[in-house]
Every structure is written in structure tokens, then in C-alpha cells.
Amino acid sequence: MAYFRSFFGGGAESEEENGAEMVEKFVERVETCTALEDRRDALRALRSMVKKYRLAVGTMGMNVFMEILDKERSNPELLTLTLETLVAVLSSDDENTDEDELGERLAEVMLKKPVFLPSILSILETFDFAARRCSIQLLTSLLRHRGPEVQNGVMNQPMGVSRLVDIIHDNREVVRNEAVLMLCELSRNNSQIQQLLAYDNAFVLLFGIVESEPLDSIVIEDCLFVILNLLRKNTMNQQLFRENGLVNRIAGVLHTFLYGIDEESPDTNEWPKQRTANLIFLLQIIRSLVSPDNVAANTHAAQKAMHQCKMLHELCRVLLSELGVSVEVLTETVIVVAEIIRGNYTNQEYFASTSLITQENTARPSLLVLLISMTAEKQPFKLRCAVFYCFLSYLHENEFGKTKLIDTLLPSSQTDGSLTTGGLVCQAISSSEPVQAWFGSVALLHCIIDVDHLREQLLRVQLTVTVGEMPVSLLVHVSNLLTSMGNRRVQMRAGYLMLLCAWLLNCPKAVSQFTANQENLHYLTTQIVDECGEGTESEQQVLKGLMAFLLLVCLQGTSEPNAKKSLEQLIERRISKDTITAAVEGVSRTEQFVRAAQKPQPLAKTPNELFIDYHFIKLFKANEGW
Template identity: 65%
Template sequence: MFAYSTSSFTGSTLSVRSFSSDTTISNAFYNLPQSQFRGRLHAKHAKKRNNLLSKHSGKRAPMRTHPPIPRQMSLFRNFFGGGPPDDDEDNGAEYVETLVERVETCSAPEDRRDALRALRGVAKKYRLAVGTMGMDSYIDILDKDRLDSETITLVLDTMASVLSSDDDSSESDELGERLAEVMLKRKGFIPSVLAAVDQFDFGVRRASVQLLSNLLRHRGTEVQNAVLQQPAGLSKLVDIIHDNREVIRNEAILMICELSRANSQIQQLLAYDNIFNDLLNIIETEPLDSIVIEDCFFVMLNLLRKNSMNQQLFRENQLVARLGGILHTFLYGHDETEGAEADSAGWPKQRTANVIFLLQIIRTLVSPDNNSQNTHAAQKVLNQTKILDELIQVLLSEMGASAEILTETVIVVAESIRGNYTNQELFASTALDNGEDAPRSSLVVLLISMTSEKQTYKLRCAVFYCFLCYLFDNEFGKTKVIETLLPHSLNPSAFTPGALILQALSSAESVQAWFGCVTLMHCLFDVDHLSEQLLRVKLTVVTDEQPSLTLLDHVSQILISAGNRRPQMRAGLLMLLGVWLQNSHLAVSTFMAKDENLVYLTTHIVDECGEGTESEQQALRGLMAFVLLSCLKNIQEKDARASIETLISRRVGKEVVLSALEGLTRTEQFVRAAQKQQPSEHNKNSLFLDFNFVKLFKSLEGTLAKQLKTNGDFNGTSNDSIIQSFKELIKRQDGDIAQLKQENKKMSLEIEKLTAEAQNKETERELEEVRAKLEESFAFKTQNEVLNSQLAEAQRLTQQWYAEAERYKQWAQQWQNYQLSQLPNATETGVTQLQQQVSELEQQLGYGYQAFEQQSQTVLHYTSENAQLRERLGKTEASLVEATSKLEVIKTQPVSNGVVEKGDQKSDEELAKLKQEQEELLMLLADQHNKMTVYRRRLKSLGQPVTDDEDE
């Protein structure tokens, strides 16, 4: 297995020359062999799509679309006297302007076509001029000349050419984006293009599809929305795939690649239009090394990735089984002869690319990023359709597959068995028959490849990930692996998973040692009893004089002997110890029995020297703090616990340990490991922390830190803080009660005051009327001030208008002098321009006078209104003086006893009414007080600040 040399692959492309769509050339183009036109027609699309293959192969050779060859334009050339101009931009712009004018003014259809052919010929060279000067003409032709197929084809070809750049190295084409934006803003443009797509003419349909592809590359979101808004617009584009002309069909596939990008609504609509079946039908009819298959797979990948509805629809339509048949055909050929030839000669590069895309589609169905129901259902289907068996056989057989295919196959198998016990057992039960030797299980074959330094790093990393997926949620599998390490089952001469893991753990290569540590660590996750079982593992010694060495002591010795060197290997060892010591008192006691272990941890946790970057050193100190606090957490004896706490305080310091523990989460290695479950396959130096270990660290960080914090639960101060918070709450409630009592007293005094003032109710009413008039007078004064300010602003604007008029006169005089000095016929031209300027200035002056008259009328209106307000203000002030004098007279007059005696009965009735009103007022106040108390309690329970001010 895996003993295959890596090879990059590139896809061969065929260039297709654009032809004019007249009858003779169109028929000649259609009658050519269709195999010549399979391939990429757009270099930018090939570059974007091949980014998915960049981790497996080299760059695909870019392909250019050659400029079209215009027909003989005898009449046009005789009229203009020659072909296109030289490279000068100004001459080119003049030439393009002449051609556009010819298109707009010429009445003969053949002359218009000749001009359009010339524009198409220079569209690549003068993109800006051809795109901007002729845009109105192009849109008009698309809208009005839909029955003229040849003219429509020329226009569509020209617009597609100005949108595509010959510079394949540039990632962005600003000119193309601006021209695409101008096109899309024209009303009716997208409906016209879709109408062209609906025509059966070869040239029209092909050019319209190419134009849509270019528009989608520059303005994808806007084109997608425009297509969705058109009735049956998406269905028209999907129907092009059924075109029996392969050139148009292949162009349509490329267009749908762009159309389905990053739009879930379009992706679902395409899936409901049964596009999966159409693409699979095309794949099954194409040769195995056809680049069209890659295009179809790319569309399917767009539709399935991170789209749960399409994944479910794909499974329900039983299309996974068809993928299995296609995979079998790719692996073994259509017949045995073809498969034998492929094995002997090696796989073609395009066939390798197609297989990798097929494997990525299968991987998308079982990706851990999907929801768990979709992933589990897809894993079950892969088992039922025997696709998983086929993939496992690829790993265990020699069929000439390249290292890229093996790497991708290992990852697909890994995610197909992850968390699925049935698939995990199927994988573990498969064995490789070596003939004379005993059969080796797939797990052993994986571990042999992982520990082999001759294999590529990508393949070793994929194998490591596959083994972790086998252990994920598989307690039985973990137990089986640990059992191969125990003394009664350990056979040094045999290849077992346990022996290979120990071999990797003890390796001098840092990456291999890291693989071994993390693999063994995953055997201990969520299975506590295996930690104690692992303590029974003893290593064989070279001489009989040395005592047997336990695995825990061996790991500790490797860590101590490394010192400050080899940070990657130390990280793996520390992670293994951190997980091993969790929830295992016996493992902690065994580890703490060696004084050199504590000495190493307490010494190197403050040591900043050694190999590795600053971030790696910080991560190592965090791992040491994690191991140290894990030991402290699992010590049962109080004396031992107290001694360890004293040791930490004296040698290191609690603050230093807590800082190291918290600093681990801020390191680059921690953030990178927490992003995805699959380890990085690009750089072996980036392997430092494991994804599952990061999850464990997050869950235990708070518990471990509380052991050393002075206000943590372990120091017994949590109850005091709770009592203190209740005391503060009671104190605040006492303050609220005292305030409510004061408010109650104030309300009682107010009630008494209202009772005393009941006899003077009429006087108070008159006083309120006087106050209202006074406030009205103040409002009049304020309005008067506003009017005065508006009047002053109007006068200031009038002065500015006069100044602007004078300035315009000066500018006109200067412009007149300049024109007279520059022009040959200064007098006539100057008089004409001056007359025009005088008419414009007179018009502006008329507008100014009109505005001035309107402003004057407004000022007069405000002046009259101001006079009226002044008059009303005088009357109000007079009435106010009169009311004040009356009030003073009323207060000075004594109340007669006779009147009181005559009105005793009436006063008693009024007093009874006042008492009743006061009682009702008291009830309302009490109700308001209760509601305010309830609202205050709700705000406090929600953690909102509550003020003591009742108004607030």
C-alpha cells in the first residue's frame, strides 16, 4: 500500500476560435468533430476551480480565447481606407467611435454587420472604448433586432470580449467589473440575454451563454438576483444542458458553475430541476479522461457543499449508488483490458483529477461540518451501496493510483467511519493478505504508513486523521488497541496497533512522536478505566540488569530528557500526560512518586529559553500548568495536597501558574487547533495542539483555575460572598421603605393643604387662567424672536445673491477676453458665445429676481404677523395687570360671617365631596406605589440599575 510516487497533474485544454455566425462558417463550426471542443473556454474559471486541486496537483495551464477573425469588409474598408489603427490609444478611440457611428447610422444590414465585426476584432485591444462608446447601440440591437441571428451573435460576442481580460495572472479585473455593472443597470438587458439563450441558433446561444458566464464572474450576486426575478429564467439555463451540440452543452456547464456559487436558493432550485441526473448522465457517457467530467463534478460539489436540503435530496433520489458505479468505472475501467492498461501505464492526469473531484463529492456527503442526521444517513448509505468497501480496497490494493488519490481516499474513509460503529467495525475487520505472512488488518496498514518517514507528509497526516476517526466514540475499538499493549498480548515480533503506536511515540522524529502521543491520547478520551489499564504496560529492556520500565515512566523520561529542545514532541507528551492524569488517582500517585517529574514541571514553567517561537514557549508553559493542576485536582490525601500547594506557591507562585494556564488560550497554536478537527496537512511544523484536547482544556480550565484563586470555591469563600450580597439587598430595601414613608408624609401634608385651600378654589382658577395667558404671551415673544431671526437671515441671503451676481459678471468678462484671444475668428465666435452667456445670465438673473420677490413677500408676511402678535401681546399684558389687581383686592377683603352662615349647608356638601375625592386619591396613590414596587423588583432581578428618584 502507499508505496507510490507522488505526481502532480494538469489538465490539457483545447483552444476554440470564435467564428462569425453567418451560415457558412456556423455550419462549418458545427460539423467539426465534437471532441475538439471539450475543454475550458475561460482561463479565469479554470483558475478559480483549480484552487480546489491546488493541494493535490500543480497549476493547470491557462488557456486564452483567441480573438475572432473578421470577414472581408470590402465596402467598409473602401469607405474608411484601411484596417484598424496602430497601438495609439487616441487613434484607437477615434477608430472605435467611427465604427460605433457607422453601426448607429448605417441603413444597410451588411454594412452594420461589417462594423460590428470590426468592433469585435478590436474588442480585446480597446476594451474601454468598445465597451462604453457602443453600449447604447448594443443594448438597442439586443432589444429590437432579436430576429437577426447574425447581428445578435456579433453583439453578444463583442460584449463578452470586453468583459474578459487577456491578463490571466490578475485576480481582479476592475475594468470588466465596471463594464458589467453598466450592462446590468440597463433596463431589459438580462431579459434580452435570456431571450437570446432561448434561441436555437448555434452562434446566438453559444455567445449568450459565454456572456452570462463573464457577467457572473464579475457581478455574480447581481446576475443571480436578476435571473431569479425572470419567470422561468433558471429553467431556461438548465435546459441548455440537454442541447445535443456538445460545445454549447459544455459552455452551459461552465456557466452553471458560476451561477450556483454561494447562493443556496439557486442551488436548491437547480437540484429540484433534476440537474443531478442530467450531470450524471453526461458523466456516464464521457471518456474517463474527459475534462467535461471535472466540470460536472465541480457543479455537483457547489450544489452539495454545506447544503443539507440538497444532500438529503441527493440521497433520497438514490444517486449515491450511481456515484459508486462511476467510482468503480474510474478505478477499474469499462472492461478488464482497459483496467490492465491503466495499471501498467499509470493513470492519466485528467483521470486523476476526475477521481479526486468524485472523492470530494463523497466526502462532502459525510463531512463532520454537516448536521449529524445527514452525516449519519450518508455513512449508512455508503455502507449499503458498498462504496465504503470499494474505498477500503483502494487503500489495501495496488492499482496504480497516485499518492494524491490515496491521500484523498484515506480522508474520505476517515469521515465515512467517524462516529459510526458499524462502519468502524467494517474498516477494522478488513485485512490485507500478503501471501506468506499473516494478513495485516487495515489498522496495522494505516499505522505502518503513519510511522514510515518515506511517505509524504500529506499522506501520513491523512492516515493519522483516519485512525483518530476510527477511535472517535468507539470505546470497543479503544479497548482493543489498549489490549494490544498489555503484557499478556504484547508480541515484539508481531505488528500490532499498540506496538506501532509505541514505536511512533519513541521515535526521534518530532512529527512521528507527536502522532504517537496524540493517537494514544485519543485512546483515553471518555474511557477512564483505560487510564489504569495503561499503567500495566511495561516496556522490554535491553539488558537483564535494568528493571522493567512502565509506560508512564518512559513518557516522563522522554519529556525530561528533551529539556528545552524539540517543542513539538514536548507538546505531544504533555497533552498525553494531561489526559492520562484526568480522573485517575492511581496514575496521579504514580506520576507524583517521582520527584524529578515535579521538579521538571516547576522549573520549566518559568523558563522562557530554549527552542521554538515565543508562542510555542507560551503554549508549552500552559500545558505544564495544565498537567500540574490536574495532579493537584486528583490528589485525595489532604497532606499531599497541602504540600503540593506549598510547593507551587514557593517555587513558582500561584499567579505565575494561573497566568500560564490562561495564556494557553491566547496562543496561535490554540486558536489554529480549535478551528477544525482535521489536522493541518500543509505544514508539519503547524502540528502542536490537538482539536479534542483543546475542547477538554476549555471544559476544565475554570475548575483547575479555582484551585489556586483566593475567591474560588475551593477556598470556601463562596458562602460569605452570597451572605454579603443578601445583606446589601436588605440594606437597599430598608432605604426604599424609608423613602416611601417620607413620600407618604408628603402626600398627607399635601392632602391637608388641599383641604385648607378648598374655599379659595375660585380664586385659584382665575389665577390659573392668568398663568395660561402669561405663558401664551411668552410664546408670542419667542415666536417674535424667531421671525426677527428669519428676517435677518433673508436679508443676509439677499446680500449674498447680489455679491454672487457681481462675481458672475467678472467671470463672464474674463471668459470673454480669453475666448477673444484664443480663437481665430474672435469677433464672430465671441459675439455668439457672449450672446449665449448673456441669455443664460439673464435667465439666472430672472430666477434670482423671482426668488427675491418671493422672499420679499415672505418678509412682508412675517412683518404683518409680527405687528399682530405685538398687538395681542399688549392686550394680554393689560389683562394680566387687571387680573393681578383683582386678585389683590380679593385677598384684602374680609370674609363676612353672614355669608358663611348662609352657606353652611353648601360648604358641608362641598367638604364631603372633597373628602371623598381625597380618599380616592389616597387609593390611587397606594395602587401606584404597589405597582412601582413590583416594577423595581423586576428591574433588580434582571440586573438593571434602579435609582431612588421616583420621577425617574
């Protein structure tokens, strides 16, 4: 009794004391009574008291519960009552296991009992419905409270993982579904468990359930969640998945989800929310196989397989058809397509060859469709970011695609007034909408990263900014846009500065043309020391670092001795080298830099968070040590 009172502090209420005494009495009956009916009734009483006296039942009854699990396996009724009581003991009223300290402590006590896990795994092999279901529920609850300990305990038991996977074969749907929920928890954050599950044929078994359920079944979501756990960042499982021909199988599942089981009479009504959720999980599984975070060989092999089994074709149809999927599904599909084509020339060219049939019955190439969506202010921001990422993925390591885009801007290209990819990018750069201008600047930046000869090609581009006036070069236009903003519009300035830095790097001709205009140098040298600009302190630090980096690029690209000396003196007189160095070094300490450096896909949740580009950061880091 003293032990029980210590949990509540001094002066526990009499009701609690009386409750504890009743629990103690029933526990004693379970221990000492010889008649089965008396023990059963005492267990039922304890089960009914759990909600009110959870701690007392859990602590006082623990030893007798363990004894029943260990020695009464031939008695399903006692086993089930005991298991139901233990499940209730671990369940919090508010269902928030993250903050259920009592549940954590009671789970820890259970797991420290040597007979506990072996007993649970043995009970799982019985065919009694109630005992099997309750033991699965208990294991699921334990995994939520003490996941790593349970995972290690299961692995230490002979054939522990295999015995759990075998439950999926149970023909009783309730038991099977409980087993899937348990695997959701078992498969979290443990690569060894994940590999054991995969080698025990979990992929095939789970896909079997997915294919047998209605498209709007929540059981499908649970199955797909387990598959996603097994594949995400697990190199061995990704390889096994591919080698077992499961990319073809997932392509078939995708087709069914998009067009229904009966293609001849497709469902044209709005999808139930659960069907949408299931499809998004399926797309995330596809994405896990081609993620840039994977080993490159795995990603490339998966990209190839997805092209061969027509999955890329299927996904392009979603983007370029009147299928009418939700914005959430469309956004996720765009991201999946982006990662299937990213860095894979065959897939990039296939994507570029697809087109949308417009209402005028004309074919509009997919790249134009992307750029039109990217530059449309009325589109949801999340979708615009996905489309932007897809366009960058088309350009990634695709020199032919970059060259084709820049060719559409050159004077020699045929202009019949129709839309071109290059024209839309330049329109975006000139836009008064900050997000659109940033997208356009970074898209053009990606055309010239790692392709030096295209930097000079871009110098040939001429734009007619004002009707009736002479065209100006694109470099002059971008420079004028930057200097015209003074210390305002931080996001647009960040885009223009990144573009200029990438353009002038390793391109002496571009440096010469940029520095020939003294207004450009005056702008950079005055804005670096300006303390009154728009934006947060962190944004200002990024901008100053980009301007300092651009000045260093100009210095490095100026080969004529007198011109170089003159530029050095100008910088030293107006700023000082120490200020330049401090500004460049300060960029990597900003929140914008840290956020953008995480993934090639922009992680911005709001338009203002778009500030630095992932690939520009790589270029910046490679050259900041001048």
C-alpha cells in the first residue's frame, strides 16, 4: 500500500485507498483461488477497475498477470481477460501516448519480466480469436510506448519477426488488420527489423491485402504505411523490392487507383477522402524508390524500371489530362515525376516529348505546361513549388535540355509569336510578383550551372523591354532590375544576385560587360554597408553575402591587370576586404541557408521562405574560399 501511495504523493484520498484495497483483494483471489470461476470473476473485476484505478491494477497485479501468461496458455478465457486488462493498463484516457508517462513506466515494468515477450509470442501462435487479437493489440501498445526495447526483444527471440509476419496470413480480417497496425509500429526507425520484415515476404503479403481491399479502405493506408517504412532510406530493401519485380506490381496498383477497378465504366464522382489519402501514400512509396537521398545506383535503377513498366507514362497522364484529381494528389504526382526524371536523360526526354491537348485541340509541350503553372499567381503555392522543382529536375545534369531552352532565346531562333520555354522564363524574371521573379531567376540559373559555354551563349540574348525602344542584352536587363530596387524587395534581389553570380562565374566576357557599367559596382559597394534595407536581419545578411560573393566573382573574372587593380582599390576604398570576407562567411549561418541546404526540393511553406537555391549553395560553397 505504501508503494501505491508514493505515486500520488502524501495524503491520498480515501476513495483511492479504498480502490487500492479492492484491487489488492481481487489480485489475491486470482492468486489463491482454486476454482476457475472465482479466478475468472476476479480477473473480470480487475479489468473493469482499470479505467478508475489504472496504476493500482498495473502495479499490484503485474506478477499474477505474468504468471497467467506463462502458465495458463491452455486456458484461452483467462489469457484473454489478462491480455485485455494489460491493454487497458497501457491505454491513456486522452489517447496521447507521447505524454502518457504512466503508460511508459508500466510498459517498462512489463518488458523487464523475463517471461513476458516469449509468452506473448507464443500466445500469438494460438488460433483462439480473442487471445490472438488481444496479444497483437498489447504488442502494438507496447511498441508505441517502448518501441526500441520491444524491437530488440523481438529480434532476440527465435524467429521473432517471422512469427509476427505469419499473422498476416490469418483469414480473419479483424486479426489481420490488427497485425498490420502492429507492423506499422514495429517497422519504425529500425533498419534491421525492416530488412527482416522484407526478407519474410512482407512486401508481397501487404500488396496482396492492398489489391483485395476497396480503394477507399483505411486498411490500404496502413499497409502502404508499412511498405513506406520498409523502403524509405533503406538501400537493401529498395534493391530487394526492385529485384522481386515489385515496381511492376506497384504500377498496376497505381493504375487501379487512378482509373478504378472497372476501367470501362470509370468513377467520375469526387473521390472519398480515404481514397485520396491512399493514393498519396502510394505516390510517396514510388518517390521513396527514386529519392535523391538514396544511393545513386538504386535511384537510377528504379528510374529505369519505372520508365520500362510505363509508370512514368501513367504519371504524366495525370499531369496532362482532365482526370480531375485533387490539388493534393496533383502536387504529389508532380513531385514524383520530378524525381523519376531527375538526372536521367532518357526519362527527361520522354517527359519533354509529352504534351497537353488544349481546348483549341493543339498540343502544348509538357515543359510549357509546367512553366505556365509555375508563373500563374492564382495556383496554390505548394503546387507552384512542386512544378518549379519538376522543371529544375528536367534541367538537372541535362546539358541538351539546357541548350534547347537557351536556344529559344537566341536571335537565330524562329519566332512566330508562339510561347517558348525561354520566353516564359524571361517573362517570369521580369515579373513584378516576387515569387515568380525568383522562380524565373533560379530556373535560368540552373541552365548555366556546370555548363560554361552556355554562359557565353546567354550573353547573345536580346530583349525588347519597352515597345519602340532598342533591345538590350539580358545581362543588362537583369542588372537594371537589380539596381532599380535599391534596398527593397529582398526576395527578388536574392534571385537576381544568385543568377548574376552563377552567370559571371568562369565567364570573363560576362564579367567585363557587367563591370563596364559603373552603376552596377556602385550599387553593390553601397548596398553591402547599407543598414536600412527591407527584410529581416537574416535576409539582409544573405543579401550582403551574395553581393560580396558577386564582387569576388568579378575580381576573379577580371584578367586585365590594370582593370583588376582598379576594382580591388574600389572595393578596399568603399568596403574593405574584411567586410567582404565577413559578409560571405555570414551567409552559411543564416536560417535561409540552413533550410535551403537540406534538399533539392524547396521546403518553403510560405512564399517568403523562398530565398536561396539548393544547387546555388553547392556552387557558393565550392567557390567561397577565394
